[in-house]
Amino acid sequence: MEKHITLGVDIGRSHITAALVDLRSGHILDDSYRRERINAKDSAENIIKNWGIVIKDIINSSYRPVSGIGMAFPGPFNYEDGISLLKDNGKYEALYGLNIKSLLAEELGYPKASIKMMNDAACFLTGELFKRDLEGCNNTIGITIGTGLGTAHYKDGVTEDCKLWKTPFLKGKAEDYLSTRWFVKRYKELTGNSVKDIRALLATDTQDPAFEAIFEEFSVNLADFLYTFVRKKDALSIVIGGLIIPAQKYFWRKTAQYLYEKMFYSIPIHIAVHGERAPLIGAASIGHH
Template sequence: MSNDAGVAVLEVGGSHVAAAVVAAGSWEVASLQRTPLDSQTTADRIVAQLAEAAAQLPLANGLALAMPGPFDYAAGVAWYRGVDKFDSLYGFDLGQSLRSLLDLDRVVFVNDAEAFSVGEWTTGTLQGLERCCGVTIGTGIGTAFLADGRVVRTGDSVPPGGELYRTSIHGKPLEDWISSRAILRTYGEAPGVKEIADAARAGDERAHQVLQDAFAVLAEALTPWLDRFAATRVVLGGSISGAFDLVKEVFTFDVAVTEDTEHSAIIGTAVRSVS
């Protein structure tokens, strides 16, 4: 690996892509640019948008991407269906397409929640903890359970694949209780969860209750796994984590919200791609 070139990273969300270069070892982030991303368009157009973002970066060491699931990270194949984003990529070999378009030998994919959590362990709120957990909350729930900074996906102490969204509670999948679509469905008309949180801060008691109820289910679902894993701290990220000030009393364990929404997943992607 050429240390001079750093690690070229794309952090891919449903509405944006962040492109940056990360210095291996110091994990400093440079050249960060966020651009809009249309995740509802054709597969070819999505790939073109990602390639355009990546082309701004030095690619001597290849490219590492943080992607939401469901995704086959080893094979580079997307399996999105019914998640309100990237549906056209279902069964699509994104790795091969990007290698071809960008003339690269090496394209690495990392789960975005794992990238966020590893980034928090490397430079953020989870730094140096022996056993901890990161949770991202947005269009869905992402989780990563870390032992000395390494992601644990197997064994009785973590949910299937280390992914809490694959569990159910009170007869429904977890994401039917806590996700942007679940909160918007419960509250009714609102542009987004941010607006519901703003309404709660302005005195809307129903908005406050809807948020507290959703996060209380998350806390209830997470608690037994934290106990089994012996995690000592949880950090929250993702778009909905901005409501933390309104819901923090529902948590009975050590939980914090990320202090660096911009960099954690980017840093974690770089760390995972070189380890």
């Protein structure tokens, strides 16, 4: 039996993405890729059933045997036992305290022991580093900036979720300044106009002084946060991903410059290349173990 084909699943706040991954090459098998919207406020029974439909569709339509399932979940979550601890955020609250691993195994008719789960930020970093030869990657911190702030650390083959989104930062917590909502809020404050997200912000006048001011401020904040994170983990490199990536040309150089001025040496900053496929690759790699 081929043991190198594993199913990677990424549970997002409003969707499920899944695909088969060939762990010999680190490539996603494109014909297996699925992305479906999920109502995160639905009943536990319906959420599990709808996840199951997507996963079963991939497994049943594949002519290749699937050696395991790895799943990327947002926290808080008991990943070892498969129990959801998500509450008070309006997402998947019906799953709180339930053993997701057992419920999914039952729904899929699949062995519980063959389903593995890991934090989504940790899966992102694992996926970005998988089969890539990056400078300093044996001790790397990763951050994803999107609707929230994800932080992870990879060292000696082990990836951990660092949960730094809630650390005190400026007048609040880190996620208040390093997420989509900060851009939306700051743009409104400076211009009086509303934008929905980073993509919409990039469609505005990039020559506008307000646009430049926002990315200047963001670059300083990001450099400050990364400096603390690097020092905390003695990291040798950084990987940045998430919804912020389309805006990289407006912050990447400045952030690297400000970080250099704080550290007095240059640390490699790698921009994520796999996008939303990274958690799938990372999840698949843990599904194999």
